[in-house]
Amino acid sequence: MDIIKKASAGTLESSDVYVEIEPGQGIQLELESVVEQQFGDSIRALVQEVLAEYGVENARLHIADRGALDCVIRARVETAVARGKGE
């Protein structure tokens, strides 16, 4: 099942990440991170992995990362996906 509506999860506080998701064609991922140089690629890979796990093939995401750990990024993406699916 795909993303049927625009949804978001998370905050812009330190150690958190704000994830916005909306219907799209294929996966379009826009990432802005305070640790882009050190972790940008690994964050993008993680987000793709979570989307695949939840069967999301079409979505636009805008992600603003404030230095969140992987387990936090995962949780926020999961929540945004569930909300975007209308669950």
Added chain:
Amino acid sequence: MNNKVVSSLREAIELSGLKSGMTVSFHHHLRNGDFVLNMVMAEIAQMGIRDLTVNASSLFDIHAPLLQHIENHVVTKIQTDYMSGVIGKAVSRGILETPVEFRTHGGRPSDIELGRTPIDVAFIAAPASDGMGNCSGKYGKSACGSLGYAYPDAMNAKKVVVITDNLVDYPLLDWSIPETCVDYVVTVDAIGDPHGIVSGTTKITRDPVGLVMADRAAQVIRHSGLLKDGFSFQTGAGGASLAAAKFLKDIMLKENIHGSFGSGGITGYMVDMLNEGCFQSLMDVQCFDLKAVESIRTNPRHQEISASHYASPSARSAVVDSLDVVILGATEVDTDFNVNVHTDSNGYIMGGSGGHSDTAAGAKLSMIIAPLFRARLPIVTDRVNCISTPGRDIDVLVTQAGIAVNPKDTELRQRLIDAGLPIVDIHELKELAERTTGAPAHIAKGDRVVANVIYRDGTLLDTIRSVPTK
């Protein structure tokens, strides 16, 4: 001579004989509220003088117009002890052809006095001055308290211009810098914005991790063997450091310990410690908040000291030489205990030594408080991006996950273990942090040297490279 007041800033600059290629200097007591550096440099630029060296004890974001003067070659060299983010970023991107010279708060006055960094004209912002140039930071609408960092400039520059927004009748009472070294006095509407000069109140952290670290730091001091009558102490104005000072105060009061002095940049928390009997006196080179300014004005036991008296390595002695304990911050610490306070995680300049390496060298116990990681970046690394203070001068690193003691301090380490404090190897802290955050990829470094970090004794400690622009 009736007095030294001249009609305008321009006249003072003309009279001073300032010419292209010379060096001008400024102090940073007005911090991010300072108007003086900008107004002087604007006037100089208009006069067509170029190729100047600016020697400023620190530079803040409010001094961003300086970047324009650099682009226009009015300024071609910078000497400073600290540089905040806006100017730091431009320097890191290579705005200056000549590398910035970073010194320490002790190294700067030392090099000025030894003639290594001669100053042609010093411009001294003064919250109060009389017509002959007796001046002070303690009085007036722009009061900043101590004028400690302005002393070496006033005493050694070839010409000295005092700039004030509070001209008082001769003689100013309780002056800090005497008329004997002042050439001209200029009056202006405002030397600064009071809100940027001092904070209303500095506050201790409410972050639980910060409080845990502060509590540990206080326990380390308690069990170091140094906390007894005659104890001396310095701490920075960061939230966790202030919390540590507060917890330390509670311990000193409870155990009835009468210390000797508190020093450095002074906050209301240090004033409380003085007033409640923890110290005999405060040795104040810089006030951080209104409470400190009020105290230095009214309490004779709260003493103003010059930058040389504070930390100069070539003085016959300096306050830092008598320090027992100093609490310091860090953006990075490496497994050899080297500390970086110059650059941020992406390699941009956003700070400087200030009194970091001076106090670390002088104090018997130099302690760094830093979290295990900050926004996913581990604090402990294999090698810091810039050595601001060498590891040989750092004794302890306090994190929320444990306390690392420099292997050279075997006795201290045993004392802390005996006290039941959680002592860990610094390599373990690095591994623990990386297990939590993941290992960060290395940041890209440019080829150009944009700054030289000069240790307090005048030797080159490290260089800072440019940050490549994508």
Added chain:
Amino acid sequence: MRRSMLFIPGNTPNLLINGAYLGADALIFDLEDAVSPDEKDSARNLVRNTMKYMDLRRCEVIVRINSIDTDYWKKDLDAIMPQKPALIMLPKSGCAQDILTADAYMTEVEERLGWEKNTVRLMPLIETALGVENAFAIASASSRVAAIFLGAEDLTADLRCKRTKGGNEIAYARSRMVVAARAANVDVYDTPFTDVNDDEGIRVDAEYAKSLGFTGKASISPRHVGVINEVFSPSQKDIDYAYEVMEAIRLAHEQGRGAIALHGKMIDAPIVARAQQTIAMAEEMGVGKVVDHE
């Protein structure tokens, strides 16, 4: 060993990932009062992932789920139970039936996971007048109950009195809770002291709770954890005595004696049980036998 429990709001990453460094024996990840209704899903995922992926060191994890009169509690258990929390804290527990309701669903989840019943234990949070009056019934409602917990903030609202630092208004509830818990043979934990800046008050409050028989105490401030741990730790004297008791027993067994006396006092089963408990705690705290008295 659960001397101190620290509440951590369930939707705050910075506190969740640092909770294990704050010195508490147990962390209570809160999905209830600390989380607004429109963030329940978000907090649930965050707490689940924190438990799944973070190294929480020696900290036990307790999760406060939402109460059984909400739409959230089953989803909370679905997400959290697979991560094996030490305890589930069930808020607004008012009677034995509340426990049986939660217990039935927890058993269902355990069956789904292929786990033994009671793999995850329950700690009812008693925070109403009805709950206090039913404390023993609640504590003994199911073998899943491992402890009961007093929540004084909601209780005082229900009692229509003011919560004070001295705590006279909850004196009865505290005693009643301890008696009920001990009668049901479960642990009992005291309500947080809420003035986070009162360093002396927390000590007085914790010592009082310990003197009544509480097993440990919760906190909403990391600043209080150290004092709580100190107050609820056995003293060196207690530890030394415990070792003496165990040594006396060993000697008596060796010599084939039945009745055992130490310092002229008979050692019976409860004394031995307590000595074993004390030694277990001392070992966990890393405090050993310090001196040989003889």
